[in-house]
Amino acid sequence: MEELSGAEMLIRSLRDEGVEFVFGYPGGAILHIYDALHRQDDVKHILVRHEQAAAHAADGFARVSGKPGVVFATSGPGATNTITGIATAYMDSVPMVVVTGQVPSHLIGEDAFQETDMIGVSRPIVKHSFLVRDPRDIPEIIKKALYIATSGRPGPVVVDIPKDMTNPVEKFPYHKPGQVKMRSYNPVVKGHVGQIKKALQFLVQAKKPIIYAGGGVVQGNAAKELRALALALKVPVTNTLMGLGSFPGDHEQFVGMLGMHGTYEANMAMHHADCIIAVGARFDDRVTNSVERFCPQATIIHIDVDPASISKTVRAHIPIVGRAAWVLREMFKLYDAGADRLNEEVINKWWSQINGWRARNCLSYEQGDNSPILPQHAIKTLYEVTHGEAIITSDVGQHQMFAALYYKYKHTRQWINSGGLGTMGFGLPAAMGALYAGTNRDVACVTGEGSIQMNIQELSTCTQYKLPVKIINLNNEYLGMVKQWQDMNYGGRYASSSYQESLPDFVKLAEAYGHVGMCITELRDLKPAMEECFKLKDRLVFMDIKVDKSQHVYPMHIPQGAMRDMWLTKTERS
């Protein structure tokens, strides 16, 4: 029997569970682990410049690859720096295991140097957490942590390891743990077939059905099943911000994103629907607008792996707890085998109503030849230059909404953004992680001059590991979404939303890190420069695009209204 130290067992366990990459940052309490990491080649470590970025990079890796992301950080500030990243992953149900060093067991509770109660601090934002009390438990804890993180509704798991648990001198026999069994944790897979049949009965009688698909379809690998069912039913499909890509954005049945900044047709179709099939979506407040006025005529079928998501904000008439892929497949099989069909004539009538809403062309914009570059147009250009095939990570703000609305995502796991927590600074480290997912796709980070500065230090990580992220910086010299709200709700008083005179020269900044910088101010340069940018396959290119400062994101829900209540332009309401 091989004898290993706690630190060696940790690394071995990760390897045995198929973990290839770890994103992290060393420090005192985790140094035994880093030493064990250094003495092997199977698990590769990517050294970031801030622990928050380690968590976001692991998150980006997980979202693109579908595998769990793994983070290492030391105790105290190292651990607390991961908190925003953990909360981001928690809100978007991303599988992640965060291993933090802790002060030695005998010092816990004594306010030791770099001591933080990481289990306590992280408790509300983790799916579960473990404090290691015996080095012999490490292999089983790691196996459990990965199992919990990836099964059911995925989420982050923290493993806090006091330094004495990884002492290189103390060796123990290493057993690779067998199957994990936990009497208190048995996530559901299959949905209730009776409920699925009942849902289908409602569905085939519907006159105005719509599928509302969210991040659960992406995380649950159910895009294929969703597509099969939607195509068989010929019903409209809308995606949440988290669900984009789970149904092809360029498909004729796709009516666009719904919600606060959803398309006119998606929100109108939802409001008028008589049957909503919600899949892996959670009726978030950024989707529903006023819950009391939400979709008054609809029978709601809600499919989710997490029972707590069902009837949390909007009551489901037909709840189905189960994995999206399993339930959708079963639904398709039953529909396919059954005799009942949606009435084609009725559905065509529904489609003609939807096409009427579509004709309003709510995403249209007018890009004058000699006027400033519109952010909408910059995203459209990005879509054209990348042929809609790039992985797009995003930060948070106006640029995020433009990237959600003006880039058509054809593939699941192609659109990576912090939808739940809304974490500025997410985009660049997430793009780094995405590059480790092994997809061979270009990875572009759509950001703004506000968000990018929240984790800009990662330009250095990109230099070290030669990560060719394409940074598309929509620079309007304002915290754009804050400014939009200030325009709409605060009489245009721009309280702390601008910093024009103090912005860095992003080209020089990129060059200082050894990257390529481009500054685009004229429309005529935009497309050629972007083409050039994506031709530089091996280089990080920072495209600083000066965009129109007055743009707002539309459509936008009118607060306390129904789904159908929207601003379509600065002056025009639905």
Added chain:
Amino acid sequence: MKRIISILMENEAGALSRVVGLFSQRSYNIESLTVAPTDDKTLSRLTLTTIGDDKVLEQITKQLNKLIEVIKLTDLTDGTHVERELMLAKIRATGTGRDEVKRIAEIFRGQIVDVTQDLFVVQLAGASHKLDAFLEAVGKAATLEVVRSGVTGIARGERMLSI
């Protein structure tokens, strides 16, 4: 409406803090809480009382079930059940008041478990409203200190919470 939720969970360090944390995090209300290991030392039984409508209760139940260490739970108020709370009350008892307190304690089937010249400690077990009624009968002026265990309970008949 008052509900009594009974939870069977792993008897592990940190498990209780997850339950309590969940309530404050999601702004649910806890009226009382009591917890101890069961006959099987690997399990804890936690009983808590909370107030909320059906929608809130449904969420509380679902969110509790999501905690990894929670094995099973039940809303005792859904069916017939026995509920008990233990109270120790320090009551001023001097002069003619001594007999009066003793009499009230007897009426409520309480026991006097400590006696000094001026004080009784009365032990009382029962449903919460019975304990409230005792305190009302004794009166605020004579009541010096009250300790209550919080509600614990068990379903009647065949219904049980076990693994």
